[in-house]
Amino acid sequence: MSLTERRYVITLGCPDRTGIVAHIASFLAEWGGWIVEAGYHTDPDTGWFFTRQEVRADSLPFGIEELRERFAKVATQLDERADWRVSDTEQRRRVVILVSKEGHCLHDLLGRIGSGELDVDLRAVIGNHPDLGPITEAHGIPFHHVPFPQGTDPHGTDPQAKEAAFGRIRELVDGQAPDAIVLAKFMRVLPPELCRAWQDRALNIHHSFLPSFAGARPYHQAYQRGVKLVGATCHYVTADLDAGPIIEQDVTRVDHTDSVSDMVRKGRDIEKIVLARGLRAHLEDRVLVHDQRTVVF
Amino acid sequence: MSLTERRYVITLGCPDRTGIVAHIASFLAEWGGWIVEAGYHTDPDTGWFFTRQEVRADSLPFGIEELRERFAKVATQLDERADWRVSDTEQRRRVVILVSKEGHCLHDLLGRIGSGELDVDLRAVIGNHPDLGPITEAHGIPFHHVPFPQGTDPHGTDPQAKEAAFGRIRELVDGQAPDAIVLAKFMRVLPPELCRAWQDRALNIHHSFLPSFAGARPYHQAYQRGVKLVGATCHYVTADLDAGPIIEQDVTRVDHTDSVSDMVRKGRDIEKIVLARGLRAHLEDRVLVHDQRTVVF
Amino acid sequence: MSLTERRYVITLGCPDRTGIVAHIASFLAEWGGWIVEAGYHTDPDTGWFFTRQEVRADSLPFGIEELRERFAKVATQLDERADWRVSDTEQRRRVVILVSKEGHCLHDLLGRIGSGELDVDLRAVIGNHPDLGPITEAHGIPFHHVPFPQGTDPHGTDPQAKEAAFGRIRELVDGQAPDAIVLAKFMRVLPPELCRAWQDRALNIHHSFLPSFAGARPYHQAYQRGVKLVGATCHYVTADLDAGPIIEQDVTRVDHTDSVSDMVRKGRDIEKIVLARGLRAHLEDRVLVHDQRTVVF
Amino acid sequence: MSLTERRYVITLGCPDRTGIVAHIASFLAEWGGWIVEAGYHTDPDTGWFFTRQEVRADSLPFGIEELRERFAKVATQLDERADWRVSDTEQRRRVVILVSKEGHCLHDLLGRIGSGELDVDLRAVIGNHPDLGPITEAHGIPFHHVPFPQGTDPHGTDPQAKEAAFGRIRELVDGQAPDAIVLAKFMRVLPPELCRAWQDRALNIHHSFLPSFAGARPYHQAYQRGVKLVGATCHYVTADLDAGPIIEQDVTRVDHTDSVSDMVRKGRDIEKIVLARGLRAHLEDRVLVHDQRTVVF
Incomplete structure (x- = not known):
């Protein structure tokens, strides 16, 4: 690139x-x-x-x-x-992005692609909510809305409907044969069979400096613990939640004046950069995985 | 906000x-x-x-x-x-952005506004080139193209045409009575009368860790000097080029493997963040200026 | 100061x-x-x-x-x-330092005191090994060796002998009525009664970015997990191991070329700085604790 | 090492x-x-x-x-x-350190050597003031005091006496055939013939992020300019003052609450780390110089 x-x-x-x-x-x-x-x-x-x-x-x-x-x-x-x-290097890399409602990572990637910094072939954006459709299409990229069943927990409660939704996503993704599947705040846990099918190709951005604050609501956890830095982690998706090989991490300073929503805001800047760096390294074939750890040349 | x-x-x-x-x-x-x-x-x-x-x-x-x-x-x-x-705080701040061809800072600000992170009233984007019109308008923001005369130096050679162009820009900006005028890679030196008229309201992003590498082509200067970090500076515009009160700065690491274009790319991430932080501080009335230095609460 | x-x-x-x-x-x-x-x-x-x-x-x-x-x-x-x-501020603060064998934090504090940067009254250094006695005494500071019983686990196996050793340490510390008790790589868990007696006065430096890698051998844990940053945490000692209120943290970048011993070396620079910053903040009465979190003015 | x-x-x-x-x-x-x-x-x-x-x-x-x-x-x-x-790698590197009155870098290097982190053969410390003799000798290292003539400017006013002093220093240094001559806050400009004789072996630590604030009193310059970061630079000494090939740099954040003396204190931590990193890279033959720039493997 x-x-x-x-x-x-x-x-x-x-x-x-x-x-x-x-x-x-x-x-x-x-x-x-x-x-x-x-x-x-x-x-x-x-x-x-x-x-x-x-x-x-x-x-x-x-x-x-x-x-x-x-x-x-x-x-x-x-x-x-x-x-x-x-x-x-003349073969442009094919990318699919999965999103939910939160748009900062998608906005950032679209901006990088639009300004020519990230020279990739973005084939599609798939959202489990329709919110980010208009901005995607304003950039000339196809957007697919795949709704998930609503439930009381973040992973949905209707197993069959959920399975159908993931089936539809898999179909849309695999139809593009992408070099990278980017979970840009997708906020859903991929089923094990998709983790396997997309091994070493699906990148997630987690909003904490893993292994700190794995799981849900990491900024709330960080606030409660009173840490002085918050971070973000770009890693390959594996069936073991938030435990995949780490590609890139970074942190930013917070202090007692920062509320949870300030941490969220400051953390987003790190999430965007860490995801963009991780994706670039992946697409340039700089990331080699062995034994759950990465070498990033 | x-x-x-x-x-x-x-x-x-x-x-x-x-x-x-x-x-x-x-x-x-x-x-x-x-x-x-x-x-x-x-x-x-x-x-x-x-x-x-x-x-x-x-x-x-x-x-x-x-x-x-x-x-x-x-x-x-x-x-x-x-x-x-x-x-x-319930009075939304009015902002006008000036751009040229390079879009990374504009993309970033539009993304922050679009995702709700930066809750401002973006009145207009003014470009001395038409390139960034479509993305601006895709976000529902008016775009004005004010062409400048071409010349052999970056500041143009036809004084009358240049004066007319700046007159048009001033008209467009002042018509919006903005709280902030953001030079998001505008790449032109504001005439002294505009510096005065927009004192402590016009923010520039300079692509170096000032006072290092003031003036043109800072990344080339940085490369030639062999520095191990490159940075960016958000400052108020004054008639004294690149010497206005500094609001925010940050740096990122580079090494011998980074070409000038790698430095440009890595530096852009810092430019975007430094500009966004500086603009936020300005709009929240956190920046007080005295004697050419700032207090940022 | x-x-x-x-x-x-x-x-x-x-x-x-x-x-x-x-x-x-x-x-x-x-x-x-x-x-x-x-x-x-x-x-x-x-x-x-x-x-x-x-x-x-x-x-x-x-x-x-x-x-x-x-x-x-x-x-x-x-x-x-x-x-x-x-x-x-004219009342010089009284400090006691507890160490084991590893000297980098002690060397650093002695250097800061010797060069006048840290203007404190260092009353004594207490070591559970004799190794750091000579350098302490070369700076004109009394050194007390309080040996601990050897055991198969790091906390010793002879409860009575251990209790006696901690009793002797408490006597030596409390005799100086210190404003700060610094565990500068002391490598032993304080008994709950000492945690209580020295509440909000005993500062520990932990060699990880807590809450990541609490407990033993954090650099080994970090290496195994493949993180891209290692850090250090200065916190008040509480009976809940490595869970006391955090005063200061920082991180430094590592990559796949760093062995565990490289991480140890790079981490030590962060440990020294984080401890020195935390101690300075504490001694200048900048750290206020409430509900297990700190405000650091 | x-x-x-x-x-x-x-x-x-x-x-x-x-x-x-x-x-x-x-x-x-x-x-x-x-x-x-x-x-x-x-x-x-x-x-x-x-x-x-x-x-x-x-x-x-x-x-x-x-x-x-x-x-x-x-x-x-x-x-x-x-x-x-x-x-x-089994051939221990020979090092000579030049100092003046300010001890933080010397304390830091002695601490790193004393704790075994930096495994070098420190042959001698040479000071143009006697102040740092005792701590040097407490570490078992020979200290040589080579007084310089006092003058109204920092470089002395008696050319003959100055030449004699540098002659004595050269004799002491060259007698040790060192792999590195470290100017650890030596605060004097080496004469051109020494720069030539010690080319690519003499390392200086400058207390600014060069090329910003070259020359005297960089922290005062930084304070006056109102920068938001201060830094340090480790570079090879050349006859062109503060313009030699850069080996390592880093910065730390400051704000309006920091006085010049706070900047000095915060900057010292960066100076120590940058010098230690630069020296280690030099001694491990990681620094290759060509055309006034370095490659640091």
Whole structure:
């Protein structure tokens, strides 16, 4: 995104051993591949090796399909458990956003897309309330309203109606084959099968510095505890609520003069930034997940 | 803004002496005034005293006009040089925004207004380019395009045409009697007479941590100097370019991997937040100016 | 501390009602009291009012004893539940520090005291290990080694010996009548009776951004969870472990390249600063506690 | 430093071209070299390539001298302008500190060394005032007092006496062959010949966020300008005052309640941290300089 020249991005994770860097670098050098950016990391706990490399597309004598074929052999030689991916920066990433009523994250993402900062293909916004339809459509983006049954708890009380609503959402999302599904204050817990189906593609923004104040009403919890900072966390969605791999976090200072609604307001600025940073890192293939933790190159 | 009950906000600056707090507090107590928030400060250099107080409107037996009349006497008794103001939180603030082509700050402010976070009466957006008209109008806000003559320098080369353009802008702005004129990446230097006319009402966002990198292309300057943080500054506009009283500043970390365009992108998040914080403080009458410096209660 | 002229500091907490500010300010004005700094706050949840005021000592016609007598009447008139205190900035604060083996916080405090930044009367350092004796004594401060019985758990296994050790510590501490007892990485849980005896005087530094990672080995917990920031918390010690009123917190960024020992190192810089800030606020009577939360003026 | 196993650190800078990474990685792989940490960067402006690699010493079949001989050939093959270095993490770095009267940075460094956090061989502290001798010697470090002639300006008025004093300092410093010469609030401008002799080895801490407030009394300048953040900068010393390559910077928030002396106090915490971070990065060979800017791996 916002790159001046076309690049291929290679990411790979595998058990660490001597010579991995040399193996990959030699493969690229053999074909004249010009590495513009490279990151390497080994997790000392798990012994897992991670790398991400950006190669100038015009430095290679073949296209991405042949690069994939050739790199597949390199990766297999390294380790049969190698988990790798090759992508093209000229391929615009497809995104779907899920929202509820609260609009600050959606407004922020639409503004970033509208101003050209975030160069993605936003396929659709799906809301369980109709409130954010007009602003979405003013940006020329399709909006789908999928109502959920009302109940006394935030997760609804009519299991069948809820299941149907999630089924409809899944259909709408999967129809777009998105690279990222963004829960931008969606305020509903995804059912386990959707967490699995969208693994490492569904990003949530949680309005606390996790693991503090997981669950409901984190700003109220923060106020009661009298903390001096409030934060936000962007993480991959997993079936274990608010416990998915953390991509990005940040905090902002509060003090005794801040009411809960002041905390909410200050926290929103952090939520927007943390979500935007996390989404950008995800879409640039900078986030590698292993053992419930992320490496963000 | 976002206050639960109606309040009157009293701000006052005057030479410091014993008994000011008692004088004001006794006046309020006499009429049953319930002080909900109060700030006091004395600048040791200039010996100038500053205060800002929020009083519950329903605790006083009279309305804002009578409060103003009565407080005028209190202020005069304190010091004839006293500079004071009484405002009403239920009176929505009137705002006009000036823009050029770059939209991130406008998108951000429109999003804050649209989501209800910033409860202001945005009267108009004026652009010296037409680019940001559609998004403005999508939010239901009037947009005025006031073209400037093209020249080789950023300030234009046809003095008469430029003067005419600024005349048109002044007409459009003053016709709305705004509480704040926001230069949201307006990218043009206001003529001295507009600086004077809009003194302490015109807010600019500068894309550096002033006084570093005043003037043009601050991110390029920052890149060349190799700084490890970039920032933004919200300040009142004065005839002395980029030297007006600072309302708010913040920074974000950069490193050697960040190109100028990465710095621009990271800096924009800081610009948006710094401008939004500065504007909020201004509209809530939290910013008192004296001797080219601000007190922000 | 580091004040240019002598001041009396008045702090008061009581149920909020109209006229408190006027009442106190009028009392001070009547005697010519020059308020140099004043803070006011009302907690909307509990309806509790807090104030802290600094008055120039030379502006009053009497000394601190008479000020205390006269203010006692003012406070009683306000509310019989009023909780107040009057102190003198020329009265150096007495401090005792408790340590174990880890020296970074002690080194930092000794450095601040040695360089004159923190102008306190450090009466003694007490260690449950002898390691930090030499550096303490090099600064001319008495060091007391109070060994604890060794056990398989961090809290020791010989209840009687432990009780005796805490008895000895209490004797050494209480003999100095300190304004602050600082647990600078003391690494032991105070028994409930000491928590009570030293209520609102004993400050602990916890090496996490509480309530995240309360309890043992917070950096290991943080590493396992993959958080992107680590922090520290300075709080008053209560019988409820790591749950006392929070005085100050801060965080610093970490990423996947940081091992647990890197987090420990980066976190230590935050621990030192957070403890120093918290201690300064406490000693300047800036921290008012009510209902397990603090107001820090 | 604080590494669990011995490592060799290779740094190299040279004009960028295809295959550098492969060339170095293949050389290491050929000998079984296990790369534990690797950083790569190319400056798009200057086309200069930078790398830093940590290799487990026990993975290579030869010692550091042979590694240097062999790597010299690799580097020459890459480019005759290549600027490289191979170091050994078990070789403790030699440090000399220059001070004046102000002790906070020295106290901080002594504390970090004393607590084992900074594992360096501090050879000597040299002061142009005797004040910091006792604390230095209490840590078992030799202290040398080199008095400077008194004058009306901070740089002294007797050129010959000043030259003699700097001659004595150079003698004391060079006698230790230090890896780092730390100006920890030395408050004197090094003569150009010392800047040259100690190029890329002399680190200064400046008490402002450069380039803001270069020169004298930065906190007074910051106060006058009314900035909302104050900062500190660690940079290499060059003959161009306060303009050397920046290694690290940070800031802390101030507001209108902060006097100049409050800014000084808050700024000191930033100075200490920024200097400690910069020194650590320098000693771990993480800082590569090219064209007046740094890459900090």
